[in-house]
Amino acid sequence: MQPTASEGRGPASFGPPAPAPGLPVLPELAERLFRCATGAGPEPVGGSRDLLEAACGYWSRRGLETDTYHVAAGPGAQPLLLALLAAIGGDVLLTRPCAAWYAAPAVLLGRPAYHAPTPAECGGVPDPFALLETVRRVRAEGGDPRVLLLSVADDPCGTVPPPEVLHEVCEAALGEGMLIVSDETYRDTLHEPGTVLFSPAEMHPNDVVVLTDLGAAHVPPGWPAAVVRFPNTWRGGELHAATLDIMAGLRTVLAGPVAAAVAHALTEPQPVAARTAAAARLHGTLAAAVHRTVTAAGALCRPPQAGSHVYVDLDPLRHALEARGISDSVDLENHLSERLGEPVPGGHRFGDGPDALRARLSTGPLLGGSDSERLRTLTAEDPLLLQHVDRALALLRDTLVELDDDQRADA
Numbered sequence: 001m002q003p004t005a006s007e008g009r010g011p012a013s014f015g016p017p018a019p020a021p022g023l024p025v026l027p028e029l030a031e032r033l034f035r036c037a038t039g040a041g042p043e044p045v046g047g048s049r050d051l052l053e054a055a056c057g058y059w060s061r062r063g064l065e066t067d068t069y070h071v072a073a074g075p076g077a078q079p080l081l082l083a084l085l086a087a088i089g090g091d092v093l094l095t096r097p098c099a100a101w102y103a104a105p106a107v108l109l110g111r112p113a114y115h116a117p118t119p120a121e122c123g124g125v126p127d128p129f130a131l132l133e134t135v136r137r138v139r140a141e142g143g144d145p146r147v148l149l150l151s152v153a154d155d156p157c158g159t160v161p162p163p164e165v166l167h168e169v170c171e172a173a174l175g176e177g178m179l180i181v182s183d184e185t186y187r188d189t190l191h192e193p194g195t196v197l198f199s200p201a202e203m204h205p206n207d208v209v210v211l212t213d214l215g216a217a218h219v220p221p222g223w224p225a226a227v228v229r230f231p232n233t234w235r236g237g238e239l240h241a242a243t244l245d246i247m248a249g250l251r252t253v254l255a256g257p258v259a260a261a262v263a264h265a266l267t268e269p270q271p272v273a274a275r276t277a278a279a280a281r282l283h284g285t286l287a288a289a290v291h292r293t294v295t296a297a298g299a300l301c302r303p304p305q306a307g308s309h310v311y312v313d314l315d316p317l318r319h320a321l322e323a324r325g326i327s328d329s330v331d332l333e334n335h336l337s338e339r340l341g342e343p344v345p346g347g348h349r350f351g352d353g354p355d356a357l358r359a360r361l362s363t364g365p366l367l368g369g370s371d372s373e374r375l376r377t378l379t380a381e382d383p384l385l386l387q388h389v390d391r392a393l394a395l396l397r398d399t400l401v402e403l404d405d406d407q408r409a410d411a
Contacts, residue, residue: 022364023279023378024371025220028271029261033223036260043256045248047073047227051259054266055227061268062187064201064210070232070240072247073259076224077185077213079252080243081105081149084209084228087242088179090146093134095126097311097350097358099155099183114138114145115351119165123157123302123311125150128168135176148173152197153186156311156350156360158287158304160190163198170200170208180208185226186307188217188276191284195305206231209239216307217276218265225254225262282378283308286363289384289393294361297400308364311350314357320403321357328354339399340365366392 047055052068059066074080082105085092092106096115106113116126116134126134131148138145150169153160161169173180182200190197201208210229215221228243230236247253254262265272287304294301300313314321314332321327326335329346336344342365347358366389367374377383384390 022221023275023367023374026271026275028269029219029265032264033257033261036257039256039260041256043253043259045251045253046244047071047254048259048263051254051263051266054263055229058227058266058268059210059229062199064199064205064229065232066229067232070230070236071227072230072240072244073225073227073254073262074247074252075226075254075258076215077101077183077211077226078105079247079250080211080226080228081181082108083243083246083250083252084181084211084239085109085111085147086246087239088147090144091138093126093131093138093145093148093173093178094351095124095150097123097156097347097352098149099151100345100349102149102183103351112138112143114143118157121302122154122159122161122165124152124154124159125161125166125169128165128172131169131172132176135178145176146178147181148178149181149183150200151183151185152199153184153189153306155186155307156309157302158307158309158311159302160195160197160305163196166198166200167203170204174204174207180204182208182210183212184210185213185216187212189280189283189306189308191280191287191305197306201229201231206233206236209236214262214265217279218268218272219258219262223258223261225258227266278378280306282367282383283363285383286366286389289389290361290363290366290396293393293397294400297397297403299400308362310361311347312359312361314359314400314403317400317403318357324403326357329356329358330354332357332359336399340395361396 051073052071055071056066078101085105086109091111092113094102094113094115096117103113114134116130119127135145180200187197201210213226219225230240287310290310291301291304294312298316301310304310326332329348333346336359344359347356348354352358367377368388380386
């Protein structure tokens with residue numbers, strides 16, 4: 001079984017174009033960063049005591065009791081995943097589709113990364129039977145699958161797996177002796193408070209490493225920061241120590257002022273918690289509007305439940321796209337990005353084959369073109385009534401409707 005290879009076309013092999021700007025920096029965090037900006041001392045590898053205690057409190061409030069001897073912090077999820085995979089060894093299993101940055105650490109380490117398709121109802125986790133078949137084929141060809149990387153609030157699909165599906169996946173992976181790495185970056189961006197989200201670490205506390213990039217919900221994406229939680233077991237302690245050794249060798253450390261702001265954000269004071277909740281509601285409203293727009297035009301798309309993305313399948317409009325010279329997701333990325341005036345990464349960025357006409361649409365461009373406009377969107381009673389939001393949705397609708405009209409005319 002051949003591991004997934006990076007596509008050579010497009011401006012970058014390892015990831016999508018840069019995302020649209022997010023919401024403005026919360027003043028309380030900016031003040032904390034500025035207050036600590038004069039500190040010249042280096043941050044400890046893995047994070048300071050204050051930062052680690054704040055991370056433990058964050059997870060404890062979510063039902064995952066944690067101590068500082070099984071937590072590490074670093075400048076973003078990518079370098080933490082790189083160190084973690086280097087410490088674990090073996091081959092990596094990913095979903096198809098999956099976040100654009102998942103495969104890069106394995107590729108950089110020279111490790112094979114294999115994809116298993118997701119079930120029909122959600123992204124983020126592999127279909128359990130497809131997972132077992134993928135493991136069987138990899139081992140039959142001499143591979144050594146040791147890690148399953150999944151996501152309980154998914155990028156690119158914006159979905160949350162049902163608890164029973166997540167349970168089946170975890171049972172299948174652990175039955176094959178694999179370690180589960182659960183990316184929970186978007187767990188605090190649920191659009192509806194009633195959405196049920198479980199961490200695999202709640203189900204199997206001794207066999208799951210939890211990774212969270214804090215730029216999705218708690219700090220600005222431009223301040224790279226992430227935390228990782230290891231099982232409170234002998235194996236978890238060994239893996240924690242090995243990961244810290246690799247981080248030390250690479251000098252993978254947070255900047256001191258950023259670490260201070262992150263530690264404060266992880267205590268979730270009222271302004272941070274309020275911003276997180278308001279941003280989740282806003283992106284939920286915008287994502288639902290994007291979903292309605294693309295499905296009304298004939299595209300396929302799972303209903304979004306978390307995050308700021310929807311993943312669209314334009315295969316029903318393939319005939320019209322091919323008439324315009326668009327035959328794969330690379331062409332689709334170029335066409336939609338040019339037409340919408342914003343980066344729209346194609347499905348090849350997320351592990352899908354380039355022949356699949358899929359792309360990820362973001363709610364970021366709907367927020368507005370300036371900080372003041374984005375704040376107005378955040379505080380609006382109904383953001384869909386704002387002129388710039390309506391304009392962006394109309395452009396998306398027109399872009400897709402013209403394809404649907406072309407297809408109907410040719411039918």
